[in-house]
Amino acid sequence: MANIPTDIPMRRGMLFVLSSPSGAGKTTLARKLLEQEDNLFMSVSATTRTPRPSEEEGKDYIFVDQEAFQNMIKDGALLEHAEVFGNLYGTPLAPVEEHLQQGRDVLFDIDWQGAQQLHDRMRDDVVSVFILPPSIKDLEERLKKRAQDSADTITYRMSRAREEMSHWAEYEFVVVNEDFDRAFRDVQAILHAERSRRKRYMGLNDFVRRLSEDSA
């Protein structure tokens, strides 16, 4: 039997998408994931918004003007985009594709509309997780704690949260954030598990063929 070295096959990275109504803990979960995972990177958005003093070009955002942004849309260079308070935000495809090809996973903390666009463009690479609050009381309390807002603002935010929650069924996984540590472990397990999904391996066919021929 020849002893040809059979390298463990590489895998293609994934787009790991977290969505939730605001106040359900998505951003805290995302931050902790990025801290604990070596191979997970936050996608950097392009925006037409003016940079804030603390923000660094290329790290926090890619700052572009209206014309450049419209060209990116026209060229299909954005995976998803949206307008928020008159500013445009979008995810450039090229750096994401580079991550995936190198076997690195990319984290997206986005709403259902962004998730839908990612899904339309890169279905096979997307793993989508929806975070739900354990109760509406819990969600309302977290929203109230977050800022000293007027009752109207709270009402508006709750209505936005309900709208976001109505899209839970478009996601592959659902995690109820009743206990943060438990929810974090669940989300982390999804990331780890999806790395073993057959379709993500590159060259697995050749690997198994070598395994078989090798013993002939």
Next chain:
Amino acid sequence: MANIPTDIPMRRGMLFVLSSPSGAGKTTLARKLLEQEDNLFMSVSATTRTPRPSEEEGKDYIFVDQEAFQNMIKDGALLEHAEVFGNLYGTPLAPVEEHLQQGRDVLFDIDWQGAQQLHDRMRDDVVSVFILPPSIKDLEERLKKRAQDSADTITYRMSRAREEMSHWAEYEFVVVNEDFDRAFRDVQAILHAERSRRKRYMGLNDFVRRLSEDSA
């Protein structure tokens, strides 16, 4: 806002299927999973084989005669069955369905033919993992270590292993068992992650509806 308690929805259990060529570590992985996981149960097979002295009826196997086994097949009471060295083995559906309804997961350590039958009968409930050896040399060494067999027996087993390996692409997940602890963590992550799969929740629709109405 009414404070109606919103119970976290239950989930339906899954059929967690491990297959591999013999010698790739599947049985050791399965044993450790059963030790560490509270909510995972080994499926108990029915067989026409004569009980061995150490074997306990209903725990190791359900021992039945040929006629009873044939009736189970005819009644569709078996999820899968196969003949091995003249004896029939099969998985009764009823206890598996009971586990699933109670939110308990059921572990199957079976070959590709059994996995295919499970998949045909209970597609939505099956999570299938194929374990590959890191190299054919590794597999051969493990097979040799296992017993002082003749060269012919080893050759036969290697040919069986190749046959089994040719079915890797029918599985959802593939884990290469290069390092046992790493492979175990990967398999365990798949089990944990799949518990959060949306379609497994029972009553998630009602749960989200209550979340939304509650705040109206």
